[in-house]
Amino acid sequence: MSVIVFVEHDEGRIKKSSKEAVCYAAALNSGDVIALVCGNTEQKEMELLGQNGANRVLHATESRLDHGDIQAYASVISQAMDKENANIVVLAKSSVSDAVAARTAIKADASFATNVTELPDTADGFKVKRSIFTGNAFAWVELLKARKVICISKNAVIYKEEGGSAGVIDFSPVLTDNDFKSNVTGRDKATGKVLLPEAEIIVSGGRGLKGPENWGMIEDLAEALGAATGCSKPVSDLEWRPHHEHVGQTGVKVSPNLYIAVGISGAIQHLAGVNSSKVIVVINKDPEAPFFNAADYGVVGDAFEVVPKLTEAVKAMRS
Amino acid sequence: MKILVCITHVPDTTSRIAFTDGDTKFDSNGVQYIIGPYDDYAVARAVELKESQGATITVVNVGRVETEPTIRKALAIGADDAIRINAEPEDSYFVAKQIANVAKDSGYDLILMGRESIDFNGGVVHGIVGELLEIPSVSSVMKLDIDGNVAKIAREIEGGKEYIELEMPFVAGCQEPIAEWKIPNMRGIMTARSKPLNVVDPVDTDHLDKLVRFELPPPKGDIKMIDPEHMEELVSLLKNEAKVL
Numbered sequence: 001m002s003v004i005v006f007v008e009h010d011e012g013r014i015k016k017s018s019k020e021a022v023c024y025a026a027a028l029n030s031g032d033v034i035a036l037v038c039g040n041t042e043q044k045e046m047e048l049l050g051q052n053g054a055n056r057v058l059h060a061t062e063s064r065l066d067h068g069d070i071q072a073y074a075s076v077i078s079q080a081m082d083k084e085n086a087n088i089v090v091l092a093k094s095s096v097s098d099a100v101a102a103r104t105a106i107k108a109d110a111s112f113a114t115n116v117t118e119l120p121d122t123a124d125g126f127k128v129k130r131s132i133f134t135g136n137a138f139a140w141v142e143l144l145k146a147r148k149v150i151c152i153s154k155n156a157v158i159y160k161e162e163g164g165s166a167g168v169i170d171f172s173p174v175l176t177d178n179d180f181k182s183n184v185t186g187r188d189k190a191t192g193k194v195l196l197p198e199a200e201i202i203v204s205g206g207r208g209l210k211g212p213e214n215w216g217m218i219e220d221l222a223e224a225l226g227a228a229t230g231c232s233k234p235v236s237d238l239e240w241r242p243h244h245e246h247v248g249q250t251g252v253k254v255s256p257n258l259y260i261a262v263g264i265s266g267a268i269q270h271l272a273g274v275n276s277s278k279v280i281v282v283i284n285k286d287p288e289a290p291f292f293n294a295a296d297y298g299v300v301g302d303a304f305e306v307v308p309k310l311t312e313a314v315k316a317m318r319s
Numbered sequence: 320m321k322i323l324v325c326i327t328h329v330p331d332t333t334s335r336i337a338f339t340d341g342d343t344k345f346d347s348n349g350v351q352y353i354i355g356p357y358d359d360y361a362v363a364r365a366v367e368l369k370e371s372q373g374a375t376i377t378v379v380n381v382g383r384v385e386t387e388p389t390i391r392k393a394l395a396i397g398a399d400d401a402i403r404i405n406a407e408p409e410d411s412y413f414v415a416k417q418i419a420n421v422a423k424d425s426g427y428d429l430i431l432m433g434r435e436s437i438d439f440n441g442g443v444v445h446g447i448v449g450e451l452l453e454i455p456s457v458s459s460v461m462k463l464d465i466d467g468n469v470a471k472i473a474r475e476i477e478g479g480k481e482y483i484e485l486e487m488p489f490v491a492g493c494q495e496p497i498a499e500w501k502i503p504n505m506r507g508i509m510t511a512r513s514k515p516l517n518v519v520d521p522v523d524t525d526h527l528d529k530l531v532r533f534e535l536p537p538p539k540g541d542i543k544m545i546d547p548e549h550m551e552e553l554v555s556l557l558k559n560e561a562k563v564l
């Protein structure tokens with residue numbers, strides 16, 4: 001028996017979330033952990049997956065796999081399952097992984113679950129805990145089929161980097177034109193930035209910041225912390241910030257170690273995207289802002305005075 | 320063009336989440352129900368496509384009779400007719416099987432859904448329906464234009480967008496800003512009453528999973544307030560107490 005991990009990469013670098021999925025697979029203790037990498041990636045990056053617990057890496061080099069084609073990925077994974085006699089597939093939350101998990105499960109006649117937040121309970125059957133109601137509740141679900149496809153959310157397992165390097169084996173699944181019906185014509189992407197879903201620290205700004213010209217202080221604080229920047233929905237609706245930074249029910253759901261909310265009121269739809277953060281800091285001039293009810297640390301004050309002071313304090317600590 | 324839009328009937332985003340029956344049932348006491356926000360985007364885009372280039376729109380929901388007001392709302396916004404598959408939406412595989420059964424051999428050019436439901440948060444029904452119907456599926460669709468038989472799509476990826484061209488038919492999981500949410504007007508609400516809402520029986524499916532129980536997150540601890548003049552104190556707490564720096 002073995003476990004396959006579907007590993008995603010970004011600009012040739014393996015995503016932290018996928019490394020976490022490898023750790024999760026290793027912690028399952030269900031046989032060999034095989035990392036499946038699609039498309040062009042750095043060799044070294046793949047070998048390093050050994051540190052997260054991969055026994056070997058299957059590399060599907062077909063160049064059409066460089067793009068996030070859901071159908072094609074599902075075909076590759078289900079073929080890898082057959083080849084490796086794998087009963088479990090682990091994926092990490094991403095913009096394609098939920099749908100890839102679903103299509104893979106149907107191809108492989110497997111049970112599946114997305115948004116899984118911890119290791120399964122295997123005392124009696126195979127039960128997973130998944131996040132529902134946008135982080136406001138959980139469901140324990142028993143996966144009944146012999147084969148299982150699990151898509152995990154961030155922090156579902158303790159992250160480990162130990163062990164050695166993994167050998168990389170070329171893998172050539174049979175793919176047809178049918179697997180590649182989506183023709184990718186281009187991409188617009190912020191490069192070299194910390195991606196919001198992967199970020200350990202996020203500094204997020206709301207309408208309280210008055211206008212896009214005031215984002216400099218948010219970026220300064222984010223830079224001092226090595227953080228990604230986020231925003232509330234009105235801020236992206238008003239086009240003060242790009243849409244992919246919008247956090248919440250209709251935007252990105254994040255679970256960083258630290259979420260700093262500046263000038264955001266804390267509407268329930270915003271909280272839905274941040275409620276699995278480890279620690280929340282709220283800076284708001286209104287002591288009645290609902291966000292304080294969800295915060296661990298609060299500062300009542302004017303963002304334009306508080307944020308620069310906080311940035312200075314962070315710099316002083318870091319130097 | 321024939322468009323099928325799949326909608327959920329879900330608790331309003333401000334609802335208090337609680338469970339009954341030994342944590343095995345959602346407590347719907349006092350809860351207001353709405354069309355899922357992502358599904359609402361899908362309906363809105365379908366109506367825009369109908370207005371700009373002509374289309375017929377069917378909405379479908381897997382649910383019991385209490386979902387009919389929500390279905391009528393989609394009709395009021397501009398869908399032409401509706402199908403309610405009369406069953407408890409037990410899990411995503413069950414739901415997808417029902418939708419695929421209704422869609423197969425019906426000649427839909429486009430099947431629009433939300434990126435995810437806000438109760439179950441699976442993000443999977445569009446993928447499963449695509450797989451069952453053996454057609455492509457795309458998720459996180461934030462722009463969708465139709466040019467002849469080809470769709471031009473922008474989908475959200477981590478940190479940006481990806482542009483795709485794809486021939487119909489396919490399934491799309493939609494999200495903002497694909498369209499502006501539409502509010503039904505009086506005329507829409509009146510005409511919706513007489514639009515066909517067909518109730519059909521579900522097909523049998525096998526079961527891939529079983530709900531064990533629901534659980535609420537642990538209550539949040541107390542908040543610590545920090546003097547705005549003393550940001551070095553906040554930094555020190557984040558470093559030494561919370562250990563996140």
Ligand SMILES: Cc1cc2nc3c(=O)[nH]c(=O)nc-3n(C[C@H](O)[C@H](O)[C@H](O)COP(=O)(O)OP(=O)(O)OC[C@H]3O[C@@H](n4cnc5c(N)ncnc54)[C@H](O)[C@@H]3O)c2cc1C
Pocket residue numbers: 205206207208209231232233234235246247248249250251262263264265266267268269270273283284285286289301302303304332356
């Ligand atoms: C179905 C649905 C889905 C939604 N999805 C989302 C979502 O995904 N994400 C999201 O964010 N919203 C979402 N919303 C919108 C949400 O309800 C709120 O309207 C939104 O989050 C408010 O954004 P805000 O806090 O930036 O703005 P406001 O509510 O305008 O709050 C601004 C805050 O800034 C404070 N402030 C003002 N000046 C200063 C200053 N100088 N210093 C410090 N603080 C200051 C004010 O006290 C106030 O608390 C959704 C709504 C609906 C109906």
Ligand SMILES: Nc1ncnc2c1ncn2[C@@H]1O[C@H](COP(=O)(O)O)[C@@H](O)[C@H]1O
Pocket residue numbers: 325326327328355357358379380381382408411414431432433434435436437439440441442443444445
């Ligand atoms: N009971 C249902 N009836 C009709 N459509 C549904 C139902 N459940 C989910 N869907 C559709 O599938 C999408 C994704 O749902 P999910 O996979 O549950 O996140 C939703 O946004 C809806 O468009």
